[in-house]
Amino acid sequence: MCGRFSLTATPEEVQEFLNLLDLEGFPARYNIAPTQPILVVIASDRQDPGSNLPQRKALLVRWGLIPGWVKDPKDFPLLINARSETAIGKASFRAAMRHRRVLVPASGFYEWHRPPKESGEKPQAYWIKPRTGKILAFAGLMETWSSADGSEVDTGAILTVGANRTIGRIHDRMPVVIKPEDFERWLDCKSGEPRHVEDLLVPAEEDFFEAVPVSDLVNKVANTGPEVQAPVGESLEIARPEKKASGNGQMSLF
Structure with missing residues (x-):
């Protein structure tokens, strides 16, 4: 899962990485928690006149997705993560997977290794960041929830997948990371159906992240x-x- 993450890159770095139209300044955030505002990126119809690349929009949403059909959020669980293996068919995420896929810029995330109680060992927190030190983008989903009085709240969740072997020694799940070359395909909800982006919902390569105990x-x-x-x-x-x-019983490197 992903229960805490960080975004410490500058607004200028985030804007360049995701080719954003406009982005207001914001402070470095080292410990982003559920229910707090998070930055997400959506597609737009604008193109950069200099490069003809698509320009995107950034907005703030509440971390904790609320499907549009929910009557009272107080009676609904906090959905900060969505399992990528079942999101396409699950009622809570089905509409967002089809119509409201987003990117969540981050500098990394935190995870806790929790040994069995009988071991006597204490849980260990890890700061998990790209080895390059650069920004990354999680696969996310967005929903706008409307209350009975007509007010609206934009909400979001981060997609997770089974962890690779490296992160699996800490936890069995990890956030889905979308590569820059796949940004446009992931965000294209007009012509790209969920089945067209299923191949992006995979664990990051073994050497992508560095896990630092904190x-x-x-x-x-x-x-x-x-x-x-x-x-x-x-x-x-x-x-x-x-x-x-x-075949001859010798170890092979090939």
Whole structure:
């Protein structure tokens, strides 16, 4: 799953990475939590006159998707994540998968390794970021919920997938990362149906992320400074492919 993430890149860096039309300034956010506003990116009909590339729009939504058919959000669970394997057919996400796919810019996310209680070990938090140090974009979904009095709230969720081997040593799920070359296809909800983007809902490559152990400061929403990302140990090693034995019983590298 993804229960906390961070966006510490500058507005200028985010605007360039996602080719946004306009983007107001915002502070670095080191500990973004559910129900807080998050930045999402949607498609637009504008093109950059200099490059003919599509320009996109950014807006703020509440992290915690509320389907349009919900009568009272107080009686509905907080949907901060959507399982990519079932989102296409699940009532809560079906419409958003077809009509409102978004990108969620981030600098990385946090995950907790929770050992069995009988082990006596304490949970360990990890700050999981791209090894390149660059911005990334999670696959997201958006819904606009309307109350009985006519007021509207834009809401969103982050899609997750089964973790790769590296992140799987911490948790069995991870956010879906959309590559820049696939931004346009993911956001194209006019001609691109959910089945046309299923191939994008896969784990990131083993060496894409670096997992850095951090203190439990990140557990508290009130802790919003860079200290929540301070390392308390060595980064998790990348899970390497297992060598297969050749026909003569010798280990082979091929």
